[in-house]
Amino acid sequence: MAVDYTVIVVYLAGMLAMGWWGMRRAKSKSEFLVAGRRLGPWMYSGTMAAIVLGGASTIGGVGLGYQYGLSGAWMVFTIGLGLLALSVFFSARIARLKVYTVSEMLDLRYGGRAGVISGVVMWAYTLMLAVTSTIAYATIFDVLFDMNRTLAIVLGGSIVVAYSTLGGMWSITLTDMVQFVVKTIGVLLLLLPIAVVKAGGFGEMRAKLPTEYFDPLGIGGETIFTYVLIYTFGMLIGQDIWQRVFTARSDKVARYGGTVAGTYCLVYAIAGAVIGTAAKVMYPKLPSADAAFATIVKDELPMGVRGLVLAAALAAVMSTSSGALIACATVANNDIWSRLRGAVRSDGGDEPHDEVKGNRAFILIMGVGVILIAIALNDVVEALTVAYNLLVGGLLVPILGGLLWRRGTAPGALAAVAAGGLSVIGLMWGYGILANQPVYYGLLTSLAVYVAVSLATKPTDAAVLAAWRERLAGRGTEESPAPVAV
Numbered sequence: 078m079a080v081d082y083t084v085i086v087v088y089l090a091g092m093l094a095m096g097w098w099g100m101r102r103a104k105s106k107s108e109f110l111v112a113g114r115r116l117g118p119w120m121y122s123g124t125m126a127a128i129v130l131g132g133a134s135t136i137g138g139v140g141l142g143y144q145y146g147l148s149g150a151w152m153v154f155t156i157g158l159g160l161l162a163l164s165v166f167f168s169a170r171i172a173r174l175k176v177y178t179v180s181e182m183l184d185l186r187y188g189g190r191a192g193v194i195s196g197v198v199m200w201a202y203t204l205m206l207a208v209t210s211t212i213a214y215a216t217i218f219d220v221l222f223d224m225n226r227t228l229a230i231v232l233g234g235s236i237v238v239a240y241s242t243l244g245g246m247w248s249i250t251l252t253d254m255v256q257f258v259v260k261t262i263g264v265l266l267l268l269l270p271i272a273v274v275k276a277g278g279f280g281e282m283r284a285k286l287p288t289e290y291f292d293p294l295g296i297g298g299e300t301i302f303t304y305v306l307i308y309t310f311g312m313l314i315g316q317d318i319w320q321r322v323f324t325a326r327s328d329k330v331a332r333y334g335g336t337v338a339g340t341y342c343l344v345y346a347i348a349g350a351v352i353g354t355a356a357k358v359m360y361p362k363l364p365s366a367d368a369a370f371a372t373i374v375k376d377e378l379p380m381g382v383r384g385l386v387l388a389a390a391l392a393a394v395m396s397t398s399s400g401a402l403i404a405c406a407t408v409a410n411n412d413i414w415s416r417l418r419g420a421v422r423s424d425g426g427d428e429p430h431d432e433v434k435g436n437r438a439f440i441l442i443m444g445v446g447v448i449l450i451a452i453a454l455n456d457v458v459e460a461l462t463v464a465y466n467l468l469v470g471g472l473l474v475p476i477l478g479g480l481l482w483r484r485g486t487a488p489g490a491l492a493a494v495a496a497g498g499l500s501v502i503g504l505m506w507g508y509g510i511l512a513n514q515p516v517y518y519g520l521l522t523s524l525a526v527y528v529a530v531s532l533a534t535k536p537t538d539a540a541v542l543a544a545w546r547e548r549l550a551g552r553g554t555e556e557s558p559a560p561v562a563v
Contacts, residue, residue: 081384082222088259088388092240092395095251099244106432109245110177110407111323120254121334125321126341127253127260129156129312131397132213135264135390136370138346142353143369146290150350155304157342159312164335167480169328171319173551179316179476180412185548186479187487188541194494195475196412198467199316203405204447205464206317210398211237211451216371217391230451233394238444241399242437246324249399256392260345263389267382268374269348275377276355285358303513306520307465314468314476317397317404328551402447406439414439462510470519471498474527482531483542489531497523 103109116124134153141149176182180196214233218224224232240248276282282290289295312318325331356369359377363369374386474497475490501519508514 080381084384085388092252096240096243096248099248102247103245109433109436112246112250115326116324118330118334121325121330122337123257124250124253125335125338127257127396128321128400130345132394135393138349139353139370140366142350143357144366145296146354147350148293148295149353150346151296151301152304153346155308157339159309161339163313164332168322168331168335170549171322172325172328172331174548178408178412179319186545187490195472196408198471200408202464202468203316203401205461207401207405207447208450209461210394211447213394227452234448237395237398241402242440253396256396259392260389263386265348268386272352272355276358282358306516310469310473314472316408317400320404402444406443410436410439466501466516467498470501470516474523478527484531486531486534486537488534489527492530493523493527496526
C-alpha cells in the first residue's frame, strides 16, 4: 500500500498548496467569494461538475447500482438534469444579477423584505450538506489507513477548512479542477472499465443477475419522482450551486459551461450504476450496498491505481464539502450576521471593515462547527432529508416565482416560505422524516399560498420591478466587469 499512500499524501499536500496560492489571489470580497466573477468555460465546467458530484454521487451512486442495477443511476442522473435545467433556463439571468447569495436575489426581486427567513433556511441546508460530506471522510480514511472515525473526520475536515479559509473561492476553484480531473481518470477511465472486465463483461453480468437489474425503471417510479423533486429542483435553488454560477465571467459561460457539466453528470451517473452492477456480480453477499465501492477498489485494482481511485473518492467528498462550507459561511455572514449587525447599529452607520478577513473568519468558524457536528452525529441522513425538504418545500416556489412570475409579491413570498416550511415540518412529524409525502404536500402548499397571497396583495412596486429588470439585463450593478479572463 506504500504507493497508494504516497498518491493520497501527494494529493492532500497539493490541496493545501493550492489553498496557499489562492490566498494570494483573493484580495477583495468578489475575489474571495466568487473568484472575481471571471471563470471561463473550462474552469467553470470543471468546478460546477465537482461541486455537484460528491461522495453521495460516487460512493452512494455505486451503492445504488449494487442494490438496483442500472436504474440505480437515477439519483445522480436527476442531479445532472437539475444542473442542465438551471444552466439552460436560469443561469444567464442569475449570473447577470451580480449578487452573492440567493437571499440577495429575493431582496432585489421583492423589495428587500424576503431574504431574512430564506437566509436561515439556506444556512441550515448548506450546514447539513457540509456535515454529511465531512462524515464521509471517516469511511474513506478507514479504507485507506484503518483510521479512527473521529481522527479521520478531523483530518479530512481540517484540510478542507484550511484551503477554503486561506483562499476562499479561488482556492476551492483550483482544488475543484484537480478533483474533477482525478475523478474523471479514477472513476470513468480506470474503475469503470476494470470493474466491467473483472465481472466478465456485460454478457456475463446479464447471465448472473436478475433481469430487473437491467430495467431502466427498476428502482421504482415513485422513487424517481422523489429524486426529481429533491435533487433536480434542489439544483435550481441551492446556495452552493448558485455561488458557482456567480463565478462565471459572462452569462454565456454560465449557460454553456453549465450544460457541459450537466452532461458530464449524466455520464457519471451511468458509470456509477454500471460499476455497482459489476460489483454485485463479483461480491453478491456484501453486508451493505455502500461498501461496494470500497470493496471493489481494495480487492480488484492494482497498486497505484487503487490509490488514484481512492483519491478520486476523496476528491468527490472534498469538492462538495468545500463548496457547501463556503456557501454556509457566505449565507451566515452576508444574510444573517450583517443584517443583525445592521439592526443593532441604531445610527445607521457602517464601520469600515476588511470584508475578506470577515468572510475568512466565518469560513473558519463554520468549518470548526461542521467538524464538531460531524463527530457528534453517526448518521445524518435524516438531518439532510430535513434540510432538503425545507429547501425545496419552502424556497423553490418563491425563488422560481420571482424569476418567472411578475405578479409575485413580497407578502406572497414570505407566506410561501412560512407555509411550505411549516407544512414540511408538520408532515415529517406525521409521516416520518424519510417519507416522500412531506415534500410533495409542502411544495403544493407553498405554491397555493404564494399564488393566493400574491394575488390578494398589492403588486410589487414599479420602481422595484424596474430595478430588478435592470439587474436581470446586466445593468445597474455596482461591480464592473472583470478585466481578466480565466
